[in-house]
Amino acid sequence: MQTATTDTAFLERVAAEADREVAAFLATHDDDVRALAHRPAMARLLALAAVFTEPGSGFRRQESLAAAMRRCLDRLEVLQGPTGLFDGTNLSSPPDSAFTLNDVCLTVRLVRGTETPDALLAEVDQRLEAIIARSVDAMVSGGVHTPNHRWELSAALAQINALHPRQDIAARIEQWLAEGIDQLPDGMYSERSPLYATAVTNPSLLTIADATDRADLLDHVRRNLAAFLPWFNADGTVESVFSRRQDQWMQFGAAPFLPLYRRLAAQDGRADFAAAAAWLARLSLHEPAKLLALTRLDPWLAVALPAAPPSDATALPAPLAPAEAALGNCGAYRFRAAGSVATVFGGCDPLVPGVGSGLATNPTLLRFGHGAAVLSDLRLPRSFFDLGPFRSQDTVRQGGALVLSEQLEANFYQPLPPAKQRPDGIYALEHEGRFSAGMEFSARAADVHRLGTEIRIQAADGQVSLDIDFEGTHTAFALELTFQPGGVLDGVEPAGAPGTYQLVSGTGTYRVGADVIEFGPGLPADPDSPAAYNPGESYRYLGGTNAAAGTKVYITGRTRGRQRFTLRGYTQPG
Structure with a gap:
């Protein structure tokens, strides 16, 4: 990237909010690490490492964090199973392990990019390296069960491969990517979900693109972010009624979109993405300690935003509030x-x-x-x-x-024809659209x-x-x-x-x-x-x-x- 102005005010704000996040869980939840699942335990370790290594943090090189960091490491080592995978709702799960391993790799990269690492950081590096090493074979051979899992798993493999290249890792990533990115013509991914677009698919595609020099993957992220622009609400949420996942029942907060728009606004010089990033920055930061780590690892996030169209501070900026918008596939x-x-x-x-x-x-x-x-x-x-x-x-x-329509049918069923009658009275169990029964509905005339x-x-x-x-x-x-x-x-x-x-x-x-x-x-x-x-x-x-x-x-x-x-x-x- 060309030399660009650093957004000092943004970075200072991220560091300050990261400090508040870490201080809050140290004050109230530090001892609960032994009850945490692998993903929150690793997320906590990443947050601790981010502020510990941040020059602008009040926790910079504070030895008081050492015990908390070691407790997170202890918990991760206990939870990692014999195959190298982690258990959760899904047992021995490659994709669930990928969520944790992506944060593991971020933390390793953060530690290794720190000037004058100390004994604590060396220990964190060594123990996380061992966690990665135990997981690789199972991650390369493992499967998934939702569309976004393919990209989370591939992102973890891409980060692992960047740390320790192996031909089978690169081949496995290509095998997943060969399926094609599940993006609909209107720009949404097949799950149509802002939750999974921000938590999984877009961050994963950015990670894979950066780690494997697959710049073409960024076009999918651009299209998705452009599609979401008209769907933000002035109250700080984004529309999710069209989702195929659990956020269809939620008011989904828009804050997780900030690093995505900020990254591509800076990289592409897009005024509409810059307007979105500036508006999103008015909200409370989502996972500020992780965002702090990302600003150190992704130089685009630290760059000052390009000029955006002027907007009323109390209203959505113009690129986010067109007179009409449509997601035809949704x-x-x-x-x-x-x-x-x-x-x-x-x-x-x-x-x-x-x-x-x-x-x-x-x-x-x-x-x-x-x-x-x-x-x-x-x-x-x-x-x-x-x-x-x-x-x-x-x-x-x-x-x-707009014309919305629905045709419903419900049936009452006639007696079975003689040729289908059975002396034992036991017929095929079938679902007829609203009810299941051993009545062999498909063989009956219906009213x-x-x-x-x-x-x-x-x-x-x-x-x-x-x-x-x-x-x-x-x-x-x-x-x-x-x-x-x-x-x-x-x-x-x-x-x-x-x-x-x-x-x-x-x-x-x-x-x-x-x-x-x-x-x-x-x-x-x-x-x-x-x-x-x-x-x-x-x-x-x-x-x-x-x-x-x-x-x-x-x-x-x-x-x-x-x-x-x-x-x-x-x-x-x-």
Whole structure:
């Protein structure tokens, strides 16, 4: 890299926050190392080594850290199994071991890059070297079970190979990379997850690229970061409703994106990435001690950011707030106008035989915010054979509208034909879409019940309209609006459980300070159309739920014809 200006203020802030992080766990959790799993034990050792070797740290060469560092080493040596791998939820796991070994290698590199290493650092180096040596054969031959594991494992192998080159390590990395990086055309990786993009895939691809001179891998990181730019929220989170992993149910904090945008903003001179990095730097730093280590090992992170477009200190910068954005492969769309933000999601995965890890199943089809007033989840439960709330099976853009649709079927089965009847009455165990039984469903004629739902959504000028069309079975629905707590509702009436309300006529409002979301119209209450959320039998059978948390308002009705609802955001004057 060419000579560049060092961002002294940023580095000083990182060192100060790293010191506070280390001081906090030394004061309250130092003795709990004996109960830590391998990953947090190694993360703690990396943090200790980072501040111990940092010239700008208050812990620089403090002998008081020696005992804590040795306790972490002791714990790692106890937990490393006979194959050289570590146990966790996944036993003798190459990918879980890779998370730890990546931090092991970072720490070794940090120690070896320190001027005038002392006896403590020499001991850390020696003991971590032994951990690496015991792991190599199993890491080279081991397998994975999620898409991102391939890249975490390859990153660990790349770092190990840089320390101690072996032909079989390099060949194994190439074998994994030959599968191709699992990046969708819209820039998301196949798991569609900000959690795994920041914690695994992007950092791993950067590590592999740097360690193996595979600069082409950086293009995947660039595309992913560019795709995420419009999906940050002013409250410091990033949208994750379209994820296929556990963060689809979370408000995911955006802070882990900082080193990724900072690295490529500096390396590429990109103003949009610099704007993102500058905005993210206003948040609390994520894992500041590890970030401190990375600023020493990756020179791009220490470089002053290129000029970014000017922005209001209280708002998202322009590159993060375009009027419209879309992730076509994820079925996600975002619209900003008049101070309001509408996010439409119609990209759920098929649910046969039911919900499961690795699928996008969040039934939230719309989020809407105006300033501090936030409708976090709009869902459409219907009473149809306990199959759960609406999840779009197809999302298309028609002019200025998004059309989300779903077709559900449920069957009643006729007697088996004589040729299929058995004297013992024991038939094949089959799953028929909502239920499993030893009835050989596939051999029976069926009476089919259908419910079609189409939702047409238009967002413009701070307002969203939803036209909901039903076709088929006549049954109950309950439009569920879940608001983030902290505001005041008006125009609604209590509906049973605390924090639950119903809009039975006119419009309702939800106000936080001067910011307001108006919604409606309401529909008359009907005892046959309960104001409640049903997650579906696939959850309730196991005593689970996917219910959204917050203040809830229901608008209930019957699945007959078309229903139109609107949302409008505005700010009260004065």
